[in-house]
Structure formats: structure tokens, C-alpha cells
Amino acid sequence: MNQMEITIPKTSAVLKALLKADYTTLWRNRRANLMALLVPMIIVFSWKSMVSMPMFGPAFVLSNAITLGLVAIGLMGYTNSIARDRDKGVFQRLRVSPLPLWTIMTSRLIVQLTMIMLLTLVVFIAGYQFDHISMSLSGYIYTFLISIVGGAVYLGLGQAIVGRIQNPETVNSSARLIYFAFIVVGMFGELNVEYLKDIVNWTPYGTVKTILASSLEPSKWNNQATNALLLTLGYTVVFATLGIKWFKWSTK
Amino acid sequence: MDTQPINILQVDDLNVFYGSFQAVKGVSFHVKQGEIFGLLGPNGAGKTSTLSAVEGLIRQQSGTVTVAGYETLKHPLHVKAAMGVQLQATSFQPELNVSEILQLYASLYGLTLTQEKLKTLLREINLAEAEGKKFGQLSGGQQQRVSLAITTIHDPKLVLLDEPTSGLDPQSRRQLWSRIEAIREKGNGVVLTTHSMEEAEAVCDRISIIDHGRIIATDTPQALIDKHRDDPEVVAVSRRGKVTLEDVFIALTGLDIRG
Numbered sequence: 001m002n003q004m005e006i007t008i009p010k011t012s013a014v015l016k017a018l019l020k021a022d023y024t025t026l027w028r029n030r031r032a033n034l035m036a037l038l039v040p041m042i043i044v045f046s047w048k049s050m051v052s053m054p055m056f057g058p059a060f061v062l063s064n065a066i067t068l069g070l071v072a073i074g075l076m077g078y079t080n081s082i083a084r085d086r087d088k089g090v091f092q093r094l095r096v097s098p099l100p101l102w103t104i105m106t107s108r109l110i111v112q113l114t115m116i117m118l119l120t121l122v123v124f125i126a127g128y129q130f131d132h133i134s135m136s137l138s139g140y141i142y143t144f145l146i147s148i149v150g151g152a153v154y155l156g157l158g159q160a161i162v163g164r165i166q167n168p169e170t171v172n173s174s175a176r177l178i179y180f181a182f183i184v185v186g187m188f189g190e191l192n193v194e195y196l197k198d199i200v201n202w203t204p205y206g207t208v209k210t211i212l213a214s215s216l217e218p219s220k221w222n223n224q225a226t227n228a229l230l231l232t233l234g235y236t237v238v239f240a241t242l243g244i245k246w247f248k249w250s251t252k
Numbered sequence: 253m254d255t256q257p258i259n260i261l262q263v264d265d266l267n268v269f270y271g272s273f274q275a276v277k278g279v280s281f282h283v284k285q286g287e288i289f290g291l292l293g294p295n296g297a298g299k300t301s302t303l304s305a306v307e308g309l310i311r312q313q314s315g316t317v318t319v320a321g322y323e324t325l326k327h328p329l330h331v332k333a334a335m336g337v338q339l340q341a342t343s344f345q346p347e348l349n350v351s352e353i354l355q356l357y358a359s360l361y362g363l364t365l366t367q368e369k370l371k372t373l374l375r376e377i378n379l380a381e382a383e384g385k386k387f388g389q390l391s392g393g394q395q396q397r398v399s400l401a402i403t404t405i406h407d408p409k410l411v412l413l414d415e416p417t418s419g420l421d422p423q424s425r426r427q428l429w430s431r432i433e434a435i436r437e438k439g440n441g442v443v444l445t446t447h448s449m450e451e452a453e454a455v456c457d458r459i460s461i462i463d464h465g466r467i468i469a470t471d472t473p474q475a476l477i478d479k480h481r482d483d484p485e486v487v488a489v490s491r492r493g494k495v496t497l498e499d500v501f502i503a504l505t506g507l508d509i510r511g
Contacts, residue, residue, distance in 0.1 A: 004334065006333050006409075007362060013362065017355075018356075089342055092342075096309065096335070
């Protein structure tokens, strides 16, 4: 059969269209997305007294606030939106359009990265405004970059959850459970029990918190921070690999 | 000069498996330009699996599917650009309104929908008043019209419609039939699956009946009726003395209710 003349749209134009739709979706869901900023804000406001304590300090407060915000974005925002759209058949409709499949997820991830950057910025501003925390310029820049690295772990974990579990309600409840578990892990980490601290430090929560705290004070970056960064990257690779391997575009 | 319409869709010896279960067994058929082709079969017969392989949603284990001269496995983007697909259960991003959905999908097909073009399109599908509504706020008929408008927004060479009239009232169904016929008049091919034999008789130029993953009959609706009208199985199931396509369908696929 002779091939007819068919024009394929440019990938850049497709990605632009998807981004426009995904940013519109993010904006329309702004109330739900603000919830991801709520817990970090509560930490910034309520832990004000810890800022001046020698055993905690400003980096401790900000790194905890950002870490919990990253967990909320990755596990609650991203995971639930993917599970819902897959269940409704949104992805199947996109898949029959002439676009490379990677553009669908890339657009979603870019939107989530924007949320991560927004979260980091909001925490910095709130920390400055309410807790009078002022870091060096390099501290702010490094933390901005490290928050993206840290956020990738939880986006990867979210991808693994939505890959393993098909039902959107089960995805939602599982994500909440894991979010809660991370909060508990964070609390255990603050207990003055050495072996618990060691365990928590090497969990996905602990490693992200460590690299964020160290990036806020770059002069204090040490071997433990480097190891935590390597482990964070390792977690990301493992979660993302499993998430991609398990992921199905349709629940049918 | 050869004026014969060419095959816009060619399916050859298609086999689709889900694990060890074979859903499509050596299916072959073709659709010409300007032809409405119906794929009929009971639930679980292999209609949607066949369409899914054509749409690129699932990968066949063997066999070839060619759309507008492009093989689905070798040129998936060309095939998708040449096709318009209306899935059985379609949904769009629930946060987007009708205008935004139309603009998104126009862009995905490389088109720019100016405000003027958008308004014309909305008027054509009788949704000028609903442009700001979210997809979930529309009635079944309105949703179906948006879905069909997106399916045909890029004037595709081949349109695939999976049970397009399911859940529609008679008025909406008739309106859809006219739209499908308008697609044919432009010289584009249409493949539709349906459980409505009345619909198949009314709109399809040719039909294939598929059961247990195999095509068991292919012809025009009238030719199928004429060919089988004296079969004892057809006579046994026919009512009121007049043999219909539904009688032939039931005689060929059996009376058992499927999943």
C-alpha cells in the first residue's frame, strides 16, 4: 500500500500543549496543592523556638519543613493525580494521539518540579519572615538544587506506588499511610536513642533531610552528607526503575 | 486511470494474547476510503482487542496492521496522526473546560485553534453555550459530541469508534449517525464497533462478525441477511417472520449470554 502524506506534530509543540494543560490543572487544584505547603508552614511557625537552640538550629527547622513538603508533593499530589487520570482513561486518550509517550510523564514531572521549587521558596520566605532565619546566598542556591534531588526520591516512590497499585482509592490510602510513616520516622529520628537515629538517618526521609540541612550550611557539608546524597540518588533510581517497570497506562 | 478506492486500513493475520489467553486469532480485514465498516460481536469476542491493536494501545504478538500505508509497529506516530480514535470509555482532564480540551487536542495534532475557529467548532457541535463547562458537567450526549469533535479535529483518514452510541438517547444517536456519514462523504474510512444491529444495518457499508477472537462472517448487512435467511438457526431465532441482521448475528454467535 502506498504511504499517504501524513504530518506529525513537533515534539516541542506537543510538550508545550501538555505543559499548558498540566499547569492549568495545577492552578485549578490550587486549594489541594496548598495543603502540601500546610505541614511545612506549621513546622516553620511552631518550631520557632528551636531555631535558637544549639542542638537544633535554623538548618534543622528548614530541612524538616522542606522534607515533609517534598514527601507531600511526591506521595499525595503526584501519585493521586496519576492514579485518578489513569483510572478515568485520560492517559488512554492521550496515548492514541500522535505524541511520544515520554512527553506525557515529562510534562507531569516538570509541573511537580515547579511545585517543589515553589515549596522551597515559600519555606525560605516563611523562615525569614517568621523565624528570622537568614542563610548565605550559596546556602539558598544549594538547597534549591538539593530540594529537586530530594523531591525526585518521593516522586520516584510515588511512581512505584502507582505502578504497583491499580485502584485509585487504594493508592490514595497507601500514599497517606506512607506519608504518616515518614512523619513518624522523622519523630523517631529526634529521639535521643542512638541506634534509632542511625536507622532513621539512612531512610529516604533521613537522607533527604541530611542533604537539605547540609546544603543550607554548605561549609558544614561532610562525608555523611555525601553518603546521604549518594543514597538519595540510589533510592531515586530504585524507586523510579520499579515505578516504570510496574506502571500500566490503564487499569483495565 | 485506476479510480478504485484504496484500503485505508489493512489488518492481516492479527493475533493478540493477554498472557496465555488469545483474544484475537488470525483476524484479517480491510477498510476502504469512504467506507463505514462495522465490527460486531458479543461481549468479549475480541472487538476492542482488535481495535486496541490498530490504535497502538496494545502490541500484537503477530500479524500486521497498516493505516494509510504505514505499519503500526514501524511508524506508530504516523499511524496515530492518520487516525482519529473515540475510545469506549473516554475522559479528559476533569479540571479543563470544553474549550481548553479542544485546544489541547488540536495542538497535539499540530493544529492551531484560533478563537474564531474554536467558536465555529463549538457551534458545529451545538456546544457554543457550554464552552466554559468542565467535561464532567456535560450530559452524555454533549460529552459524546466533544469526544467525536476531538476524534475528527484533524480530519483523519481513518476514524475508529468503539461503541459510540452506547448510552445515547435516540436523538443523539441519529445525530451521531449523520456525523459518521459526513465523515464518509469526505472520503475517510470509519470503523465502528456496536452492539446495536439496527445501527450496523443503518450505517455500515460492510460488517464483520467476530466471535471467540475469530472473524466468522464479512459482507454487507443485506448480503449477510440474504445469505443466511434460510439457515435453520436463523429461522429458529427470527421473530415476526422477518429476518434481521440481529437474527443472523444470534444464529452465528449463539444464544448464550457472554460476560
